[in-house]
Amino acid sequence: MAYIKIRQEKVDKKTVEELKEICPFDAFDYIDAYLSINAACKMCKLCVQKGPEGVCELIEGTPASIDKGAYRGIAVFIETRNDTIHPVGWELIGKARELVADTTNPVHALIIGPSTARAAELALAYGVDKVTAYEHEDYRYHDLERITDIVADFCKRTRLNVLLIGGTPYGRSLAPRIAARLKTGLTADCTKLEMTDEGDLVQIRPAFGGNIMARIVTPAHRPQLATIRHKMFNAPAPATPFGVIDRLSEAAGKQRDRVRLVSTRVRPQVDDIADAETIIALGRAFKKKKDLALVEPLRKALSAELACTRPLIENGWFDARRQIGLSGRTVKPKLLVNIGISGAVQYIEGIRDAECILTVNTDPECALASISHHTIVGDLYDVLPTLNDHLKKNGRVPS
C-alpha cells in the first residue's frame, strides 16, 4: 500500500514553507536541510495534490487483494440485557436491507444471551433472512471477551462481509474488541452507509474532530465493521416474517471469569430528548449558567425540552443526556430552536431530521444557518429579552 516519498533534490526553503503551509497536521520536519514526514501525518495526500510540483510523490504499493465474492451478507448485532432489547438494532436491520437490495446477500440478526426468543421473533418481524441465536445460561452481558469469541467465530464460519453494531456505550466497547480479534477495520459512528457492487462498504462519518466528512473504506479486510448511533437511521415497519431462526444452545466461547457483575441499579430516566417533539437547544454563546434562565419563558410557552451542545456539558451546566450531537443524542423533533449555537458538524449530524429548524445566532454565515429554515441574526442577549416581553404581553407566560 501507499506511502509518500519526498524528492530531497527538489526541496528548498521555499518548497518547505509551502508544504508546511498546506499540511493541516504539521507533519513536515525540516532539519539539517533534510525534509521528512513525521508521525502526525494522516495520509490526507494534500501535499501530493496541492504541494509544489514533484516534491511529494505518492508511491502506490501492491494493494493486498482478497476474493471479495467469497464474503457475503450483513449481520446486525442485537444488544440485549435481561429483558431489554436496544432498538438501534431494528434501525440497522432496516439499513442492512437497503444495502443488500437488488442482491442475493442475506441479512442476519446475531443475538447472544441467556434468553433470546423474544429478540429473535422481533428481528424476524423487522425483516431479517436469518436469526442466529446463541442461547446459554452462562452467557454474561459484561463478559465482552466471551461475546467476542462467539461473534468472531460466527463471522469466520459464515464468511461474513459486514457486521453492524449499534453505537451504544456497550456497542462502542464491544465492537473494537471484535475488530482487533479479527484484525479488521472498524469505523465508529457512521452517519451514512453505501455498498459498492463489489461488496465494499462505504462508511461516511465526520473526521479529524471538525467540520469535515470522510469516506472510509476497508478494501482488503473482511468482515467490515461499523458502529452507528441510535436514531441515525429509521426502523422499518414490522411485517410478516420470512426468515428462519437458528438456535445454538451448546455453550460457545471460552469462560474466563475475569469480569464479574457485583450489583446493578436501573437509573431513573430523565425525559429523553431523543423522543421530544419540541426542543430548544442552547450553545456556548451563553456566557453564564444563570443566563440560561433567559430561555425559560420560551420553554414554557412551547412546552419544550431543553438540550445543549458539548461545551455546555463540559461546563457542567446540563446532564450529559441532554447533549445533542454524535457524542450525545440524535434528535428528531418537529420544532428545534437553536440559540447561540454555530453548528459543529458533530452537532449538525445530530439534528438532520428535525422537521423545522429555527436558529438565533450573531453570524449569518454559521454552519447551522445553512440548514435552518429561519435564521434570526442577532445576539441572544438582545433577542431573548425582547422575545420574552412579547411572550409576556401576549399572555404566553404565566406570570
Add this chain to the structure above:
Amino acid sequence: MKILTCIKQVPASSNVDVDPETGVLIRDGKNVKMNPYDLYALETAYLLKARSGAHVHTVTMGPPSAADVLREALMMGSDGATLLSDPRFAGADVLATAYALSQMLRRIGFDLIICGKQTTDGDTAQVGPEIAEFLDVPHVSYVRDVDLRDDKTLRIRTVDDRHEDVLDIKLPCLITVDKDANTPRLPSFKRKRSTRDIRIETWTLDDLSDKEATHYGLRGSPTQVESIFPPERQATGRIHSNLENPGKTLFDILVEQKWLRGD
C-alpha cells in the same frame, strides 16, 4: 502495582474546514493540547497511586512534539514517561495505532492500563478496547470509580444511559475513564522542578518486538480514508439579518408557523 496511562496530543481547536474551491483542509492554527478526556484517566491513576503506592508511567504515540504532553503529565504526577514516535507509524488507523501501542505497553509491563474514554480529534473511543484485545486482558469502558479490592482485583463503577453497574475485574486489565469521574489536578510548579531531570525516552518501531513495518502505519491499517469533503449544506432557509427587533421577528415566526398562538 504498575499503572500505565495512555494519553494523546490533540489539536486545541476543532475548527477545521475545507476550502470548497481547492478541497484543501484549513486548520485553525496549529495549536495543540492534551486530549481533555485523558486528564480524568491521569487523575484516576494518581488517586490509586496515593492509596496504594502504585508506580504511574505515561505513554503517548505521535510526532516528536507530543513529548510536551508527557512532560505535562510528569508535572501532574506521573513517575515516568515514554514517547512512541516513528514516521513509519504515519497514517495509522485505530487498528494500527492500537497494535503499535499494545506492543509498547507489553514491553514496558503493567498491572493496569488506564485510557481516557475517547479523544476529541478521532472521537472513536475504540483504541482502548482494541489495545486490551491485543494484550489479551479484560477491559471495561466508561468507568466512574475505581478502587483496589485486593491485590488481584479492581472494583469499579460504570454508568450508562440505563444502568449503574458495580463490577469486579481481574488484574492485569484495561479501563477507560469517563468524563467527570474526578476532578483532575493541575500541573504543579513543585513537580515541574522535581521531575525536571526525568528523561522522556523515545521509542521507534525498532524498540518493539514485532519489527515488521507493514504491520504499522498506513500499511497496517485496514481502513482507508478515500476522500474528505465538506458536509452537505442545503440552502433552503431564510436569513433574517439587520433586524431592528430580532426578538419580535422570532416571535412572529413562531406565531406564523403556529408554534405559538398570537392572540
